[in-house]
Structures are given as C-alpha cells and as structure tokens.
Amino acid sequence: MKTAQKLILKFEDVDNNDVGLVGGKNASLGEMIRELGKKGVRVPSGFIVTAESYRYFLRATKLEKFIHDALHGLNTSNLKDLARRGALIRNKIKNKEFPENLTNEIIKGYRALEKRYGKNADVAVRSSATAEDLPGASFAGEHETYLGIRGTRELLPAVRAAMASLFTDRAISYRVDKGFDHFKVALSVGVQKMV
Secondary structure: OOOOOOOEEEHHHOOHHHHHHHHHHHHHHHHHHHHHHOOOOOOOOEEEEOHHHHHHHHHHOOHHHHHHHHHOOOOOOOHHHHHHHHHHHHHHHHHOOOOHHHHHHHHHHHHHHHHHHOOOOEEEEEEEEOOOOOOOOOOOOOOOEEEEEEHHHHHHHHHHHHHHHHHOHHHHHHHHHHOOOOOOOOEEEEEEEOO
16 A cells, blocks of 8 residues: 555556545546556556545545535535535635645646646546445446646646535435445545547
C-alpha cells in the first residue's frame, strides 16, 4: 500500500493492492499498465488524484460538515428532496477551490503527462470510488467521467466535478439502500490520456 499522504500518484505506481487509496478502476488501470505493458500492450497512462486528496479537500474546505448537514434526515423515497439535496452538495463541491498545494500537485501531474503526450494533451477525467465492486454491491456507473479535457483550466473543474459525482442522486440513494456510510466511501480521480 502506498503512503496515505500521497495526493497524486502515477498509474504505473499502483496495482490492485491500492484500491483503498485509488479506487477499483484506477487500481485496475495501474495493474494493466504495469503488467500488460511488459507484453507490448499499450494502455494510456496519466495520474491519479487519490482518495486522500478527496478527503483532504473536504476537510480543508469544511465541505465534510456541509455534506453531513445536507444529508441529515434524508428520506431517499422523497425524490424531489433527494434531487434538491444532491444538487446542493454537487454545486458546493464544484464551486470550492482546491487548497493551493493540491492545485499545484494536480498541475504538476498534468505537466508530466504533457511531457509524455504533448502540450494540452486531451484526457479523460475518471471517477474511481474506494468501495467499488464490494461483495453485494457494485458502484460501477454511479459516478461521472469527463472526456476531452484539455489544459489545467479545464482539468481542475473537471476533477472537482468528478469528485462531486459521488453525490449524484443515484449514488446517494444506492449507498443509503445498501447501508453504506457516505463518509466511508471516498473518490479518487484518474486523469488518463485519451486515445
């Protein structure tokens, strides 16, 4: 397992033992890049904004308390209220700025990707939950991916939007229905070169 303080990791540095830090999708992509690359299979690379970055972002901006308060007393069968609360949380996450050190790490990760793939390389910004594919639950398809993102001006808001997708109406409802604590599931974001 990689150190929990890591805000950004290269795909090449993770494998299926790192699901708690990078989520199921990103761990599998790292494993593919490491193992299939040796056999000549080219899997586009990039970097991961870790689940620790997500948790740090929520703590540093006081979003954790806001989300907790916004979800208090939620009845998921009241779809109008669920939609209102979900939209409130997503908008709040999207409109908060990352702490400066996290912003700098994401930009540094993208600059390294540009060195490999060219200036303003287009990327997929992919959500990867730390609780994906647990026994009796599958979070696949619950969170968002953003395609064709170019440059850091587009990248930073796309990473926040991917993080905010942990609170889509369907994701909130699914966690409640399956008995998952909203704060026991975190989200990492893969930034992967598009083909």
